[in-house]
Each structure stands twice: as C-alpha cells, then as structure tokens.
Amino acid sequence: MHIIPHEETKPKRFTMRTTDIVIIGAGPIGIELAAAINQANLEYLHLEAGQIGSTMQWWAPGTKYFSSPERIAIAGVPLIVADQDKATRENYLDYLLAVVGTYQLDIETYTRVTKVEKQPDGFALTTTRSFHGVGGPEELGYTPTQTTETIKAKRIILAIGDMHTPRMLDIPGEDLPHVAHYLGEVHQYANQRVLIVGGKNSAVEAGIRLFRAGAHVTMSYRGNAFDPDRIKYWLYPEIEYLIKKNKIAFIPNSTVESINERAAKLNTGDSIPADFVLLLTGYEQDQSLFHQLGIKLVGEDRKPKLNLKTMETNIPNVYVAGTAVAGSQTRTKVFIETAHIHTDRIVAALQNRVSDATPEDYWLEES
Numbered sequence: 001m002h003i004i005p006h007e008e009t010k011p012k013r014f015t016m017r018t019t020d021i022v023i024i025g026a027g028p029i030g031i032e033l034a035a036a037i038n039q040a041n042l043e044y045l046h047l048e049a050g051q052i053g054s055t056m057q058w059w060a061p062g063t064k065y066f067s068s069p070e071r072i073a074i075a076g077v078p079l080i081v082a083d084q085d086k087a088t089r090e091n092y093l094d095y096l097l098a099v100v101g102t103y104q105l106d107i108e109t110y111t112r113v114t115k116v117e118k119q120p121d122g123f124a125l126t127t128t129r130s131f132h133g134v135g136g137p138e139e140l141g142y143t144p145t146q147t148t149e150t151i152k153a154k155r156i157i158l159a160i161g162d163m164h165t166p167r168m169l170d171i172p173g174e175d176l177p178h179v180a181h182y183l184g185e186v187h188q189y190a191n192q193r194v195l196i197v198g199g200k201n202s203a204v205e206a207g208i209r210l211f212r213a214g215a216h217v218t219m220s221y222r223g224n225a226f227d228p229d230r231i232k233y234w235l236y237p238e239i240e241y242l243i244k245k246n247k248i249a250f251i252p253n254s255t256v257e258s259i260n261e262r263a264a265k266l267n268t269g270d271s272i273p274a275d276f277v278l279l280l281t282g283y284e285q286d287q288s289l290f291h292q293l294g295i296k297l298v299g300e301d302r303k304p305k306l307n308l309k310t311m312e313t314n315i316p317n318v319y320v321a322g323t324a325v326a327g328s329q330t331r332t333k334v335f336i337e338t339a340h341i342h343t344d345r346i347v348a349a350l351q352n353r354v355s356d357a358t359p360e361d362y363w364l365e366e367s
C-alpha cells in the first residue's frame with residue numbers, strides 16, 4: 001500500500017505517464033471503485049487532491065454518520081463499530097485506510113487534477129501538488145501550485161464528491177475571523193454566544209452539540225419552522241424540545257443582513273450579539289472539470305447528464321460516480337448507500353458488459 005507516494009515511486013516533474021483509466025477522488029466511492037477495478041485487473045491510476053477520505057477530514061471531530069455502518073461499508077469489507085452505534089468520522093477514516101490496505105491500493109494522494117483536456121486519442125490531465133482535499137475550510141484559501149505532471153488516459157472516472165465550497169451569503173462581515181462555514185472543534189464555543197444560520201441537518205446538529213458543549217445558542221432560519229421531513233428523525237424532537245424549553249433561541253423567518261465583530265443584524269430588525277457566527281447553509285460542487293470536458297449539466301442542481309446504466313456522460317469514456325453525480329444537491333438524494341451501485345455499473349461498462357443492477361437499485365438512486 002502506498003498512500004503517500006515515496007520519493008522513489010513519485011513521478012518525476014514534467015514527465016508524461018499514460019494509462020488506460022484515471023480515477024479522480026479517493027472518497028468512499030472512489031476507493032470502492034478502485035478496489036473493483038483493481039480486482040478486474042484493469043490498468044488505472046488513482047489521484048486524490050488531499051488525504052484519503054478528505055471530505056470526512058473537515059467534519060467536526062466526533063461527528064457521527066446518519067447511515068448505519070453496514071450501509072456505508074465499502075468493497076465488501078465489514079465496518080464494525082465497538083458499541084454497534086453509528087460510526088464516527090474517526091471510525092470511518094480508520095476504516096477507509098483499512099480498506100485501502102486490504103486491497104493494497106495505490107492512491108496518489110495530495111495530487112490534484114486541475115485541468116482535463118479532450119484529445120483525439122483520449123484525455124490529457126494536468127496535476128499539481130495540493131495540500132488538502134477539494135473541500136473544507138482550507139479550500140477557501142486555495143491557490144494552485146506549479147504543474148507537476150501531465151498524464152494521458154483513455155478513460156476517466158470523476159468520483160469528486162459534491163461538497164466543495166460553502167454556499168456563500170455574500171453579506172458584509174462574512175469574511176470576519178469569528179464567522180465560519182464549518183463547525184470545527186466544538187470545545188471552542190464553550191460559554192460563547194453563537195449564532196447558527198441554517199435549517200437543515202448540519203445546522204440543527206450543530207445547535208444541539210453546541211448547547212451541550214456549554215454555548216449560548218441562537219438559531220436563525222429563513223423558514224418559519226424546521227421541517228421534520230428534512231431533519232434526521234433523532235435530531236428533530238431534540239431541537240424542538242430545546243427550543244420549547246428556551247435552551248436554544250430560535251428566530252424563524254429571518255435572514256442575516258450583515259455581521260460585525262460583536263453582533264449580526266437580521267432582516268427582522270433584531271441585532272443578535274454573537275462571539276461566533278456559523279453559516280451552515282449548505283455546500284456547492286466545483287464543476288470546473290465538468291465544464292472543461294464539455295459535460296452537459298442539467299436541472300436545478302446542475303447534475304451531469306448520465307446514462308444511468310453505465311454512468312457514462314455525454315462525453316464518451318468519461319464516467320461519474322458517487323455524490324459527484326448529484327451536482328450541488330439542494331435536497332440530498334445521493335449519498336454513500338445510494339451510490340454503491342455506481343461501481344457495479346462503471347466496472348461492467350469498462351469491461352464492455354452491462355451491469356445487472358436490479359430495478360430496485362435504480363429506484364433507490366432516484367427516489
């Protein structure tokens with residue numbers, strides 16, 4: 001297993017390698033694909049901008065999956081959690097390393113694909129050294145480094161995920177140091193006045209965790225109430241209870257207009273004193289590789305248009321897998337458990353077979 005390329009295996013700068021398949025992204029679905037492609041003895045390279053599972057790296061420590069362990073287990077390797085509860089991000093990052101080790105997968109980490117060009121005989125990919133994955137707080141200050149290498153490939157699989165940049169509110173004060181789009185370490189908020197903006201799972205979960213960590217929490221949401229259909233069933237009664245008992249202040253039908261060092265001004269006229277402001281209003285996909293390749297993007301979420309039997313895009317020999325298929329999801333429908341099926345379809349297509357995915361699998365993905 002070479003998770004981080006060693007000097008002797010690292011490609012020399014400005015050399016040109018060629019391969020049949022390049023997988024971009026080593027999140028759970030990229031790894032699941034690599035394991036299957038490896039087992040099928042196909043020639044491939046696997047590139048990841050950060051560390052393995054880098055999307056999970058920016059979650060707040062101790063964050064638990066909402067999916068049961070068996071649903072997010074990949075490549076047939078059991079995910080066993082000590083207390084049979086949901087896995088934490090820490091459990092899962094360890095687990096991903098174990099899967100990579102089990103299959104002896106070569107993943108070229110800290111290698112970001114910055115450009116993909118269609119050529120008559122395949123594709124040319126430009127890579128740079130990158131110090132974190134695509135997504136997370138560090139991504140906001142990302143500046144590309146020098147080109148490292150150009151790789152030529154006949155086929156490409158984009159398993160790049162969908163949570164690359166936060167949905168910005170574009171309001172004065174959004175860039176202040178006490179304003180964040182990521183929860184981070186919960187301990188920092190103890191005894192602090194924290195304004196949380198948002199009304200979906202990440203905002204609600206942050207509200208509950210921060211209250212328990214000793215913060216004084218106010219929540220601002222543009223809707224008039226949290227929607228029980230969009231909040232996890234174990235979080236909803238908890239947040240309702242905390243609001244009803246005035247443990248958490250809730251300001252419905254409100255949006256933030258500006259933030260200064262001491263307070264946030266809402267459209268309701270309220271000025272909310274805040275030591276920290278968390279803008280947890282969702283994430284957007286970096287679609288630059290789709291644009292460079294000429295992949296058609298459709299619908300409100302701008303998802304890549306795909307042949308669902310093969311996961312191939314309108315550009316022949318370019319496939320998309322995992323949450324990357326969903327564009328910038330406004331309502332989450334594609335996650336790990338609904339994306340396992342992509343591996344089967346893509347590996348079959350790479351071998352000129354048709355996946356025998358059942359109709360139920362299709363339903364699961366599109367429901």
Ligand SMILES: Cc1cc2nc3c(=O)[nH]c(=O)nc-3n(C[C@H](O)[C@H](O)[C@H](O)COP(=O)(O)OP(=O)(O)OC[C@H]3O[C@@H](n4cnc5c(N)ncnc54)[C@H](O)[C@@H]3O)c2cc1C
Nearest residue numbers: 025027028029049065066067113133134161322323335336
């Ligand atoms: C708090 C929270 C809780 C969640 N809980 C669950 C849950 O319980 N169940 C669930 O299924 N999902 C959950 N999710 C969503 C989960 O993160 C995704 O389902 C999962 O990570 C998707 O896997 P993926 O492999 O498709 O993409 P990702 O894990 O996002 O992996 C994509 C990878 O591609 C890399 N990449 C992107 N662009 C490039 C490039 N140009 N060059 C090189 N590498 C690149 C990225 O660095 C990243 O490592 C949760 C998300 C959050 C934020």
